[in-house]
Amino acid sequence: MINAQKALSRFGPRATAIGLALLTLIPVVVVASAMLNPDQAIWDHLWRYVLPELLVNTFWLALGVGVGVTVLGTGLAWLTAACEFPGRAFFAWALLLPLALPAYVTAFVWIGLLDFTGVLPTWLRATWGIGALPIRSRGGVILVMVLALYPYVYLTASTAFQGQGRRLLEAAQTLGVSRWRAFFKIALPMARPGIVAGLSLALMETLADFGTVAVFNYNTFTTAIYKAWFSMFSLPAASQLATILVFFVLALVTLEQLSRNRRSYATSARGSGGAQRIRLRGTAATLATLCAALVFLLAFMVPMVQLLLWASHIVATDLDARYLAFAGHSLLLAALGAALVVSLALALGYAQRLYPTPAMQLTARLATIGYALPGAVLAVGFYVPVAALDNLLIDAWRSWTGQEIGQIFGGTLAVMLLAYCARFLAVGFGPVESGLARITRTMDEAAQVLGSTGLKRLSRVHLPLLRAPLLAAAALAFVDILKELPITLMTRPLGWDTLATRVFEMTAESEWERAAMPAVAICLVGLLPIFLLVKHSDART
Amino acid sequence: MKTLKLTWLTALLGALLLPLAQAEEVVVYTARNEQLIKPLFDAYTKETGVQVKFATDKEGPLMARLKAEGRNTPADLFMTVDAGNLWQAAQEDLLKPVNSKVLAANIPAHLRDPANKWFGLSVRARTLVYNRNKVKPGELATYEDLASPKWKGHLCLRTSKKVYNQSLVGMMMSEHGEEKTEQIVRGWVANLATAPFPDDTLAMEAVAAGLCDVTVVNTYYFGRLIAKKPDLPLAIFWPNQKLSNAAAGVHVNISGAGLTRYAKHEAAAIKLLEWLSSETAQNLYADVDLEYPANPKVKADATVAAWGTFKPNLINVAQAGALQAKAVMLMDRAGFK
Numbered sequence: 001m002i003n004a005q006k007a008l009s010r011f012g013p014r015a016t017a018i019g020l021a022l023l024t025l026i027p028v029v030v031v032a033s034a035m036l037n038p039d040q041a042i043w044d045h046l047w048r049y050v051l052p053e054l055l056v057n058t059f060w061l062a063l064g065v066g067v068g069v070t071v072l073g074t075g076l077a078w079l080t081a082a083c084e085f086p087g088r089a090f091f092a093w094a095l096l097l098p099l100a101l102p103a104y105v106t107a108f109v110w111i112g113l114l115d116f117t118g119v120l121p122t123w124l125r126a127t128w129g130i131g132a133l134p135i136r137s138r139g140g141v142i143l144v145m146v147l148a149l150y151p152y153v154y155l156t157a158s159t160a161f162q163g164q165g166r167r168l169l170e171a172a173q174t175l176g177v178s179r180w181r182a183f184f185k186i187a188l189p190m191a192r193p194g195i196v197a198g199l200s201l202a203l204m205e206t207l208a209d210f211g212t213v214a215v216f217n218y219n220t221f222t223t224a225i226y227k228a229w230f231s232m233f234s235l236p237a238a239s240q241l242a243t244i245l246v247f248f249v250l251a252l253v254t255l256e257q258l259s260r261n262r263r264s265y266a267t268s269a270r271g272s273g274g275a276q277r278i279r280l281r282g283t284a285a286t287l288a289t290l291c292a293a294l295v296f297l298l299a300f301m302v303p304m305v306q307l308l309l310w311a312s313h314i315v316a317t318d319l320d321a322r323y324l325a326f327a328g329h330s331l332l333l334a335a336l337g338a339a340l341v342v343s344l345a346l347a348l349g350y351a352q353r354l355y356p357t358p359a360m361q362l363t364a365r366l367a368t369i370g371y372a373l374p375g376a377v378l379a380v381g382f383y384v385p386v387a388a389l390d391n392l393l394i395d396a397w398r399s400w401t402g403q404e405i406g407q408i409f410g411g412t413l414a415v416m417l418l419a420y421c422a423r424f425l426a427v428g429f430g431p432v433e434s435g436l437a438r439i440t441r442t443m444d445e446a447a448q449v450l451g452s453t454g455l456k457r458l459s460r461v462h463l464p465l466l467r468a469p470l471l472a473a474a475a476l477a478f479v480d481i482l483k484e485l486p487i488t489l490m491t492r493p494l495g496w497d498t499l500a501t502r503v504f505e506m507t508a509e510s511e512w513e514r515a516a517m518p519a520v521a522i523c524l525v526g527l528l529p530i531f532l533l534v535k536h537s538d539a540r541t
Numbered sequence: 542m543k544t545l546k547l548t549w550l551t552a553l554l555g556a557l558l559l560p561l562a563q564a565e566e567v568v569v570y571t572a573r574n575e576q577l578i579k580p581l582f583d584a585y586t587k588e589t590g591v592q593v594k595f596a597t598d599k600e601g602p603l604m605a606r607l608k609a610e611g612r613n614t615p616a617d618l619f620m621t622v623d624a625g626n627l628w629q630a631a632q633e634d635l636l637k638p639v640n641s642k643v644l645a646a647n648i649p650a651h652l653r654d655p656a657n658k659w660f661g662l663s664v665r666a667r668t669l670v671y672n673r674n675k676v677k678p679g680e681l682a683t684y685e686d687l688a689s690p691k692w693k694g695h696l697c698l699r700t701s702k703k704v705y706n707q708s709l710v711g712m713m714m715s716e717h718g719e720e721k722t723e724q725i726v727r728g729w730v731a732n733l734a735t736a737p738f739p740d741d742t743l744a745m746e747a748v749a750a751g752l753c754d755v756t757v758v759n760t761y762y763f764g765r766l767i768a769k770k771p772d773l774p775l776a777i778f779w780p781n782q783k784l785s786n787a788a789a790g791v792h793v794n795i796s797g798a799g800l801t802r803y804a805k806h807e808a809a810a811i812k813l814l815e816w817l818s819s820e821t822a823q824n825l826y827a828d829v830d831l832e833y834p835a836n837p838k839v840k841a842d843a844t845v846a847a848w849g850t851f852k853p854n855l856i857n858v859a860q861a862g863a864l865q866a867k868a869v870m871l872m873d874r875a876g877f878k
Binding site for chain 1: 568574575576577594595596597598599600601602605606609610611612613615629632700702704707735736737738739740741742743746747749750752762765805865866869870873874878
């Protein structure tokens with residue numbers, strides 16, 4: 001018994017990490033294996049006519065969104081976490097709300113408002129003779145994606161800033177360092193793991209996005225993958241493109257990893273309580289309020305008001321008792337999925353902390369790559385082996401008993417939840433990893449000296465310190481699952497609809513107005529984890 | 542205490558792995574969306590007592606799913622929009638021929654698979670919509686004519702990534718050959734007033750707002766838009782009516798369905814398919830989306846009939862599928878995004 005426990009604590013973390021990597025890698029390999037029968041004619045065509053444009057497009061999109069979400073997310077996080085200005089308490093949580101809106105819905109609303117036929121351009125044209133705003137452009141798609149995705153950085157950076165001991169900054173100030181210098185020299189570098197975690201999530205989401213770029217008709221890797229697969233019926237060509245995308249993401253992640261490997265971001269947690277926020281006054285305070293208000297307005301209020309207007313037109317005909325079931329299903333999936341994602345992310349993060357070897361780091365990267373794959377690709381890659389396993393079991397049962405049985409795993413919640421983990425592990429892992437990085441190793445050693453090891457140390461020492469990152473991870477995973485489409489569509493039991501699949505039914509037929517009601521409902525359910533987050537940070541201060 | 546926990550755990554696991562209920566039923570995988578198809582299935586259940594279960598998704602993932610599930614798939618029918626997708630499903634050997642006298646009598650030959658693996662259930666016409674204040678119907682003629690320089694800066698189009706345009710160009714390839722079609726598509730691209738739109742409705746709104754004069758859309762989008770905004774200065778024009786060659790007639794496509802190769806409830810599924818093609822069901826099927834019934838004995842909805850009658854192109858819609866990949870490549874070459 002004791003030996004078994006020893007063996008478990010010795011190999012358990014590594015086995016967990018490898019298991020999680022397999023969960024994500026199997027779909028990737030399934031997709032990549034289609035490359036084995038290459039489709040030369042189609043590949044030549046893509047190479048010549050499609051790839052040049054999409055490489056340039058993807059580059060600018062990733063760069064624009066990366067810079068945008070970092071500046072916006074970090075700036076707003078610093079303002080709400082470390083400064084005091086009118087409305088701060090409200091904006092601290094309200095700035096998270098755009099998370100609950102699917103990005104493609106925000107995109108459609110903004111195009112509707114700003115394109116030639118929109119309200120504003122029509123008025124501008126009639127009154128001032130000004131032409132249309134170029135919203136359907138590279139700048140437009142970058143702008144909308146920044147507005148939709150900055151909350152990832154905002155959340156992880158806020159968590160990082162809040163966890164920093166204010167004492168360091170106070171010490172710097174007593175040494176005569178100005179506030180600005182202290183921010184750039186101390187607070188910002190120390191928050192780097194958090195900021196990077198959010199940035200990676202935003203970038204992976206950008207690369208995997210199909211809905212938003214489709215609304216803008218902006219060609220990226222994802223649109224090309226979909227085109228090769230679903231329009232040219234060439235799985236091999238789609239697989240080649242997807243594999244290039246995966247390598248691209250792995251290279252980026254590895255570069256980032258190498259650049260911060262030798263630094264330490266740990267702080268003594270004791271200095272964090274009761275810190276004073278910097279009280280902004282006069283113009284600075286007004287500017288801070290205006291900035292936060294503007295972002296909140298553009299990223300959330302305007303799309304939300306438009307959705308509510310649309311929803312009000314159709315609420316009488318479309319709202320029925322079924323919505324209770326849709327919301328219930330969404331809530332169930334998101335809650336169970338988030339709990340599973342966060343538990344597995346914690347296991348992976350802890351395994352990486354116990355064994356910080358290059359092999360383990362690579363395993364962790366591979367385990368979280370699912371988030372960068374276009375959703376439909378991952379869904380198919382995941383479903384193929386599940387169906388194969390089902391077929392194996394059904395055929396075995398038939399030859400053994402001569403009886404027919406239905407699917408065993410297909411159409412079960414268990415498969416849905418596992419698929420969510422394959423896709424969203426990164427969402428849980430990012431905050432957990434950056435949270436663990438901030439806990440000093442001396443704490444681990446102290447705990448060990450006091451006889452706390454393994455799981456005991458995790459639960460008694462690390463978990464209390466990880467509360468904020470874990471809550472952040474859970475909130476992100478919850479909202480992401482709430483909005484998820486391809487996996488939900490492919491793996492849900494028959495006749496089992498969620499709010500997100502309602503949005504799909506309507507937007508697939510370009511009935512955006514009718515999609516507004518389920519979209520608003522997603523937002524309402526998405527408020528739940530944000531509310532919990534707020535309660536938690538209120539309890540701290 | 543421990544046993545209690547164990548019981549709970551087992552119950553939870555059991556619930557997670559709960560398989561789907563089995564009863565007398567037909568299972569449909571459908572890319573035709575829920576709001577269009579559920580009223581029909583509900584009516585069928587009411588009439589016959591047979592339960593219809595269905596899963597909606599996009600056609601690509603549904604086909605991938607059918608393929609992965611192989612002979613153990615729960616699906617009996619595969620239902621989708623656009624002949625290109627049905628052709629591909631047949632190509633991948635996911636469908637099984639149905640030799641039904643009812644279907645053969647109800648669905649015209651050019652709207653079903655020559656090998657009877659799929660059947661059109663509604664017809665969707667892809668036609669021209671123009672701005673009444675800017676264009677006289679006499680100035681419009683054919684799809685091909687939209688490539689002529691006189692429309693420079695006056696044309697709006699939906700993206701080439703939508704299968705409707707892929708099928709349209711595929712059909713044109715079978716009429717004119719690849720080279721001439723490419724010239725036509727290049728002409729369209731040169732005439733665009735603005736970058737292609739992500740959907741038909743936005744393209745029509747741009748025409749109504751005066752950004753361009755004419756666009757190519759499926760008629761039911763026109764019907765839906767006009768129902769919401771009756772004052773828009775838009776009208777339908779039926780192109781290619783005066784021709785008598787292969788390119789004659791308005792391009793039509795279908796939404797349709799086929800029996801899956803490994804259907805478990807084959808007889809029940811064929812009955813449902815036959816019912817869908819019948820006069821009782823055809824109006825329900827087509828009218829809910831302002832489409833045209835595939836069964837020629839059935840009259841279209843009054844709104845739809847008011848748009849006038851047209852001569853359809855009679856080439857078998859399966860052609861669109863066979864040429865779809867080539868059509869996509871052609872549009873890429875021509876710079877149609």
